Amino acid sequence: MSDTDSLLALEKQVQTAFESGTPLSISAGNSKSFLGTSSADTALNISGHRGVVSYHAEELVLTARAGTPLAELETLLAEKHQMLAFEPPHFGPGATLGGTIACGLSGPRAPYCGTARDFVLGTRILNGRGEYLRFGGEVMKNVAGYDVSRLMAGAFGTLGVLLEISLKVLPMPEQELTLAREASASEAIELMNSWAGQPIPLSATCHQDDRLTLRLSGPVAATSEAKRRLAGDQMEEISNDFWPKLREHTLAYFNTPKNLWRISLPSGTPPLALTGAWLTEWGGAQRWLRSDEDGARICQIVAKAGGHAQLFRAGSAATEAVGPPPLSEPMLAIHRRLKQAFDPAGILNPGRLFPQS
Amino acid sequence: MNLTAEKNCTWNPTAADRQHFLTELGQLLPADSVLSDPETLAPYECDGLSVYRRLPLAVVLPETVEQIQAIMRLCARLKVPVVARGAGTGLSGGALPLADGILLSLAKFTHILELNPLERWARVEPGVRNIAISEAVAAHGLYYAPDPSSQIACTIGGNVAENSGGVHCLKYGLTVHNILAIGIITAEGEHISIGGLAPNSPGYDLLALFTGSEGMLGIIIDVTVKLLPKPEYAQVLLAGFPSLGAAGTAVGRIIAQGIIPAGLEMMDQAATQAAEDFVHAGYPTDAVAILLCELDGVEAEVNAQTGTVREILESCGANHLQTAVDEAERMRLWAGRKAAFPAVGRISPDYYCMDGTIPRRHLAEVLERISRLSEKYSLPVVNVFHAGDGNLHPLILFDANREGELAQAEALGGEILEVCVEMGGTITGEHGVGIEKLNQMCVQFPEPELRQFHAVKNAFDANSILNPGKAVPTLHRCAEFGAMHIHRGKLPFPELERF
Ligand SMILES: Cc1cc2nc3c(=O)[nH]c(=O)nc-3n(C[C@H](O)[C@H](O)[C@H](O)COP(=O)(O)OP(=O)(O)OC[C@H]3O[C@@H](n4cnc5c(N)ncnc54)[C@H](O)[C@@H]3O)c2cc1C
Numbered sequence: 126m127s128d129t130d131s132l133l134a135l136e137k138q139v140q141t142a143f144e145s146g147t148p149l150s151i152s153a154g155n156s157k158s159f160l161g162t163s164s165a166d167t168a169l170n171i172s173g174h175r176g177v178v179s180y181h182a183e184e185l186v187l188t189a190r191a192g193t194p195l196a197e198l199e200t201l202l203a204e205k206h207q208m209l210a211f212e213p214p215h216f217g218p219g220a221t222l223g224g225t226i227a228c229g230l231s232g233p234r235a236p237y238c239g240t241a242r243d244f245v246l247g248t249r250i251l252n253g254r255g256e257y258l259r260f261g262g263e264v265m266k267n268v269a270g271y272d273v274s275r276l277m278a279g280a281f282g283t284l285g286v287l288l289e290i291s292l293k294v295l296p297m298p299e300q301e302l303t304l305a306r307e308a309s310a311s312e313a314i315e316l317m318n319s320w321a322g323q324p325i326p327l328s329a330t331c332h333q334d335d336r337l338t339l340r341l342s343g344p345v346a347a348t349s350e351a352k353r354r355l356a357g358d359q360m361e362e363i364s365n366d367f368w369p370k371l372r373e374h375t376l377a378y379f380n381t382p383k384n385l386w387r388i389s390l391p392s393g394t395p396p397l398a399l400t401g402a403w404l405t406e407w408g409g410a411q412r413w414l415r416s417d418e419d420g421a422r423i424c425q426i427v428a429k430a431g432g433h434a435q436l437f438r439a440g441s442a443a444t445e446a447v448g449p450p451p452l453s454e455p456m457l458a459i460h461r462r463l464k465q466a467f468d469p470a471g472i473l474n475p476g477r478l479f480p481q482s
Numbered sequence: 483m484n485l486t487a488e489k490n491c492t493w494n495p496t497a498a499d500r501q502h503f504l505t506e507l508g509q510l511l512p513a514d515s516v517l518s519d520p521e522t523l524a525p526y527e528c529d530g531l532s533v534y535r536r537l538p539l540a541v542v543l544p545e546t547v548e549q550i551q552a553i554m555r556l557c558a559r560l561k562v563p564v565v566a567r568g569a570g571t572g573l574s575g576g577a578l579p580l581a582d583g584i585l586l587s588l589a590k591f592t593h594i595l596e597l598n599p600l601e602r603w604a605r606v607e608p609g610v611r612n613i614a615i616s617e618a619v620a621a622h623g624l625y626y627a628p629d630p631s632s633q634i635a636c637t638i639g640g641n642v643a644e645n646s647g648g649v650h651c652l653k654y655g656l657t658v659h660n661i662l663a664i665g666i667i668t669a670e671g672e673h674i675s676i677g678g679l680a681p682n683s684p685g686y687d688l689l690a691l692f693t694g695s696e697g698m699l700g701i702i703i704d705v706t707v708k709l710l711p712k713p714e715y716a717q718v719l720l721a722g723f724p725s726l727g728a729a730g731t732a733v734g735r736i737i738a739q740g741i742i743p744a745g746l747e748m749m750d751q752a753a754t755q756a757a758e759d760f761v762h763a764g765y766p767t768d769a770v771a772i773l774l775c776e777l778d779g780v781e782a783e784v785n786a787q788t789g790t791v792r793e794i795l796e797s798c799g800a801n802h803l804q805t806a807v808d809e810a811e812r813m814r815l816w817a818g819r820k821a822a823f824p825a826v827g828r829i830s831p832d833y834y835c836m837d838g839t840i841p842r843r844h845l846a847e848v849l850e851r852i853s854r855l856s857e858k859y860s861l862p863v864v865n866v867f868h869a870g871d872g873n874l875h876p877l878i879l880f881d882a883n884r885e886g887e888l889a890q891a892e893a894l895g896g897e898i899l900e901v902c903v904e905m906g907g908t909i910t911g912e913h914g915v916g917i918e919k920l921n922q923m924c925v926q927f928p929e930p931e932l933r934q935f936h937a938v939k940n941a942f943d944a945n946s947i948l949n950p951g952k953a954v955p956t957l958h959r960c961a962e963f964g965a966m967h968i969h970r971g972k973l974p975f976p977e978l979e980r981f
Contacts, residue, residue, distance in 0.1 A: 183734040184842050184872070206740060229687075242687055243659050256930045264839040265871035266656065266911035268645050268694040269919075269926055270935050270954060275658070275690035284686070296740035318600045322624060324714045324780060346782035391679035393601040410681050432680040450684045455674050459941065460685055466937035479685060 128190070131174045132257075132288065138169055139286060139472075140255030148475045151282040153192050154219025157228050159438060159447060161281060163477040171223055174288060179263075182207060186246065186263045188291040191223025198222060202294055210238040210295040214372045223287040229279025232372035233329035233340070236321075236392075236407040242278035244293045250277060250285035253468025263291045282474040284467040298342035301328070302352060303367055304360040308337035310396040314409040318393050321408050325351045329368055333378055333404040338367060371406065378404050378415070384440040386414040386423060390432035399426055413437075420445040452479055492561040492945060495582055500539060503560060507540060507584075510552045517541040526585050529570040529577040530632075531918055533834075533888060538565070538579030545590045547665075547673065547703050553586065554671035554701065563950050566697040568609060568640030571632045573835055574916025576644065576696045576952060586701065588639050594618050595704060602709040603662055603679065608639025608702045612646075615707060624709040627654035630912075631820050639702045645694030647912045649745040649776075649819065652870035656912070658693040660708050666692070666700035669943040679706065691938070696914050697949040699942040713778035716744065717788050718812045721795040722769025722802030726750065729771040730845040732798035733869045736775065739794060741787055745776035746870035747819050750849075753826065753864045753877070754818075760825035763818030764811075766802040773800075773869065774819055776812075822866045823877070830862075830879035834891045838902030839911035842872040851901050852876055859894040861887070873911035874902070900925050915953045923953075924960035932957060 142149050148165030152158065153172040175192035182205040189198060195215055202208055212232030213225045226248075231240040247261030250273075261267055261274035277287060308316060313332035320327055320339075328342035339355075341348040351357075370376045379385065383401070390397075392409035401416025414423070420436060427434040433450045452460060460479055464471070495503065507516050517523055518540040527535040539562075544550050557564050563583030570577050579585045591607035594615070598604070599622040606615060612633040616625040629648030630636055636646070642664060647656045654660070663677035677689040692699055723729040729748055736743065749757065749765075754772050758765045765772055773795070777787045788805060795803055806812035818825075826833050840848050849865065856863040856878075866875045876898055880891040899909040899922045909915070909922040923932070935954040939946065955963075 181841065181843065183738045185737060186841070205738075236681070239655070239659060240681070242690055243655070252934060256934075258931050258934055260931065262906065262908055263841055264907050264911070266647055266651075266839050266868070266873045267908040268912060268914050269908045269910050269923060270915075270931070271699075271938050272645075272658070272690050272694055273934065273938070276687055278690075279687055296737075296742065299740065315600075318602075322599065322602050322622070322711050324711045326779075343779070344783045344786060346786045347780050350780045350782055387682070389680040389682040391601055393598070407681060431678075433682070433684060435682070435684075452685050455672055456685060459674070459688070462941035463686060463938070466941045467934070 128174070128176065135169070135171060135174060135286065135288070136251060136255055136257060139251045139253070142167065142169075142472045143254050143470050146470050146472065148472050151227075151286055151474050153221040153224050154194065154217065156215060156217030156220040157224055157230070160228060161447065161449060161477045163474040165472070165475055169286065171286065171288070172221065175221070177201060178289060181263075185294050186291060187294050188247075188263060188289060189222050190289050191221060191287040193222045195220040195222055195225055203297070206297045207294045208297045209244070209292065211235055211241050211244055212368075212372055213241060214374070216373065222290055226278050226290050227280065227282045227287055233331070233368050233406060236410060237328050238295070242275045245274050245278050245290065246293055247291035248274040248277050248287060249289040250287055252285045253470055253473050257288075258285070261291065265293060281477045283464060283478045284473070286473065298328070299344045300342070300348045301365050302341045302348050303338060303363050303365050304341070304352065304355070304357050305336055305338040305363050306360040307335055308332065309335060310403065310405065313337040313405065314393065314395065317408045320355070325354065329406070330408050331367075331371055331404065331406045338363070340365070340368060378402065378413075381415045382441045383415045383417050384420075384436055384442070385438040386416065387435045387437040388412040388414055388427050388432060389434075390427065390430055394430050394432065397426055397430060399423055417442050424450065449478060493563065493582060500582070503562060504540060506556055507542065507553070510556065511542060511544060511549055515543045515545065515549075517543070526567065526570070526579060526587070529567070529572040529575060531573050531575045531578070531916065533882065534575045534578050534917060536579050536581055538585040539582050541585045541587055543587045543590055547667070550586070550667050550701055550703060551671040551673065553584070554667055554669065557584065557947055558670050558945065561945050561947055563947050564701075565949050566639070566643070566701050568637030568643070569611070569635045571636045572640060572644060572916065573837070573913040574910070574918040576914050576916035576949070578917050580950065588637065591639075591703070599624060601679065603706055604709060605663075605704055605706045606638055607704055609637050612636050612638060612641055619709055620712075623712055625712050626707050627651075627660050627710050628657050631823065638705045638707065642693055642702055642705055643695065643697050644912065644914045647868070647873070649747055649868065652746055652868070653742045653744045654710065658690055661689065661693070661705055662708055663706040664689065664692060664702050665704040667703055668700050669945065669948050673703075677706070694914070696916065696953040698939055698953050699948065713744070715781040715784050716776055716778040716812065717784050718774060718776045718806045718815050719788065719791055719795065720765070720802070720804045720815050721773045721775070721800040722766035723771045723773065723798070723800055724769070726771045726849050727846040728799045729773050730842065730869070732773060732795055732800070734842060735794045735798060736791055737870070739790060741777070741791065743775045743791070743870060744778040745774065747774045748772065748867040748869035749819065749822060750865040752862070753822055753866050756825040756829050756864065757818040757822050760828055761814075761817045761821050763814050765818055769802055774815060819866075826864050826877050826879070831881040831883065832879070832888075833864075834878040834880065834895055835913070836874065836876045836878065836895050836898050837910045837913040838899050838907055839871070839873045840902050840905045840907035842869070844905040845872075848874070848901055848905055852898055855894055855897050855901075859890050861891055861894055863894075868911070871911075872907065896922060917952055920955040920959060921963045923955050924963050929957055929960070932960065
């Protein structure tokens with residue numbers, strides 16, 4: 126099928142679904158289908174709508190169709206020593222660009238370089254009426270009209286079917302260096318925060334099992350100077366492979382029959398009194414908890430600390446549903462009105478992000 | 483431009499309605515917080531785009547969030563339009579008052595509410611000036627990165643509403659990349675919190691949607707900004723080039739080399755001359771274009787990168803090349819760029835600042851087209867350019883006292899923006915649409931996109947009382963504009979052009 130045909134077919138399918146009020150479940154590589162469920166049983170598969178539209182390395186801009194495999198993009202960028210700086214998790218070989226942006230997930234570099242939405246420059250979408258719309262563009266600065274493109278990041282396809290995305294890309298650092306040392310959880314949180322307040326080229330941090338691991342990225346002159354200041358000689362230098370394993374949840378830590386919770390907190394929050402195995406990353410702001418503790422209790426304690434918890438992968442004893450945490454009443458009302466503005470018939474991934482979304 | 487063309491049409495007050503409304507306002511606020519006689523209103527009649535002026539029915543200067551809520555509830559009940567105003571430095575008429583509406587000034591909200599140096603954030607009121615944040619946190623070795631040239635005056639609330647940038651946003655991002663949370667009072671007077679200190683906020687990214695929304699979706703009552711460690715060392719290089727094309731090539735090469743400078747600014751010869759005459763920065767006035775490139779980081783890193791950038795600049799044909807010898811010289815080199823607008827103000831009775839962004843590869847062509855347009859309209863154009871991210875600020879020189887020149891300047895500006903759209907860029911990179919670029923919005927966006935924007939607005943402000951008639955044109959307006967204006971670069975079958 127040609128690009129035009131695949132686009133026309135998608136457009137037709139959404140228009141028909143709009144007219145008949147048939148909910149659609151949008152998918153491509155199915156690598157993140159574990160994250161939230163939609164009540165729709167009619168599939169809208171966009172994996173055929175793929176391919177790089179343009180790549181201007183000197184301008185740091187890449188545009189590709191939503192069904193393009195993430196791995197393909199990363200290979201293309203690497204040829205020019207560039208990268209997707211938000212280090213998106215794939216969570217499976219089928220991961221596509223569209224799914225990556227729709228889920229809005231970011232990897233270990235996020236707190237130091239930005240998350241998925243920070244790199245979105247423009248999108249082409251089908252709204253819930255099947256209208257083909259273009260927002261943003263291929264330029265770094267653009268304030269014409271509301272920033273609908275960034276709104277699409279993390280909206281799980283509930284506001285529009287992503288067809289094409291323009292992203293800002295960044296040069297790969299000249300050098301990356303991974304160092305590890307012993308530290309208790311509270312010491313690690315303190316260190317991660319105080320380092321981030323100093324001119325040190327940190328690009329990732331992780332604490333698990335009394336071990337603090339950090340990555341320095343940048344020109345050799347910068348990373349070696351930072352290593353000296355952090356007394357890096359007394360730390361163990363380990364392989365940079367640690368970070369892709371963390372990103373993809375293939376570290377031994379993640380191999381568990383227990384519930385896996387993603388706990389988001391203000392970065393300096395001291396360790397929380399919840400039993401289970403912890404892994405802390407993003408400078409203290411994103412923490413994973415492997416635990417069979419009662420979900421309501423987890424959510425309550427995390428909320429009290431100013432954060433929120435989400436069951437990310439259900440273990441064998443799960444009682445809660447996997448999916449994003451609930452919204453407050455006034456926020457839910459705004460979300461429903463916004464959903465209505467893009468998808469009046471409520472056909473795009475209903476329920477995937479919030480009830481009746 | 484016809485200022486009365488668009489306003490919200492549900493509130494058509496009689497003299498008695500106006501009086502009644504002012505009385506009700508007076509019950510909500512202390513007497514000195516409501517201004518309504520023409521003399522006291524005068525300072526609020528325009529923002530930085532001073533060619534448009536209009537008096538509101540009243541200016542309100544609340545001091546508490548509860549007062550803002552009460553004002554919004556009253557205005558929601560009577561459907562009175564509300565225009566928020568920070569410092570009024572906006573350059574697109576975003577804070578231009580609406581007749582029979584109120585201007586809600588956030589000028590009394592100037593407190594830094596909370597500061598957490600360890601977690602590196604500050605929560606501040608919307609009327610806090612941009613530079614005041616960096617000053618308040620400097621003792622902790624931190625700063626707030628976005629630095630619009632207007633930073634000594636403009637407010638953080640206005641920065642969020644416009645998604646403002648600065649010379650350092652190439653490396654450190656725009657406002658949207660540097661804020662964590664905002665508090666909002668909705669059109670109905672409800673208080674909601676958006677974003678937060680914890681990442682992965684549940685639900686839609688409303689923080690992104692609000693950033694750059696020009697006061698159309700809600701009143702921003704607090705902003706939590708990210709703070710960054712101050713770079714230890716910074717160095718600036720100044721290069722003069724015999725052509726704009728050569729300077730443009732150098733920009734591309736630096737970035738392709740994997741270096742993201744902290745700032746990368748270009749000025750053409752006329753802008754260089756004006757800035758040099760004004761601040762005596764030591765610019766080479768014989769160069770056709772100059773480039774300022776700032777590198778920051780630890781000293782060893784900066785020194786290494788300075789060497790690489792020097793080589794690139796030389797190989798691209800720079801015939802003047804200078805590295806600041808000390809901090810004083812670095813500041814002086816920047817002072818010329820930062821004062822470029824006022825410098826141009828000295829050489830012309832009036833100037834009109836445009837704000838298009840283009841894919842950088844089209845720079846030479848766009849500048850060529852601008853110079854042809856300048857000849858066509860017989861008005862000089864001076865170019866200041868955030869070169870790293872393709873954001874052009876052509877300054878059109880004119881004299882408003884000469885019959886018809888303002889209209890000519892506007893027409894020339896409109897054509898420049900249309901060239902930007904044709905080249906795959908946008909009509910505004912950081913100054914916003916406001917009232918100024920409504921017609922060009924019709925060029926940049928087809929009808930379905932505009933309808934979608936109106937639907938977004940409607941989800942937050944069903945009665946359209948927040949800054950009505952700004953930022954997004956009505957379809958009716960676009961139809962009228964289209965009828966008298968043949969869109970450049972538009973194919974006869976717009977529905978086909980995307981394939
Ligand atoms: C000399 C000069 C240089 C400039 N340089 C730059 C530059 O380098 N980069 C750049 O990006 N801009 C620049 N600007 C433009 C301007 O300074 C920015 O747009 C700035 O962010 C406006 O802030 P303000 O407080 O003056 O907002 P105002 O002009 O008062 O308002 C701007 C818009 O924001 C809305 N608004 C203000 N406060 C709130 C609030 N609390 N809640 C909701 N809406 C609100 C208003 O309704 C209006 O639509 C420059 C302007 C001048 C005059």
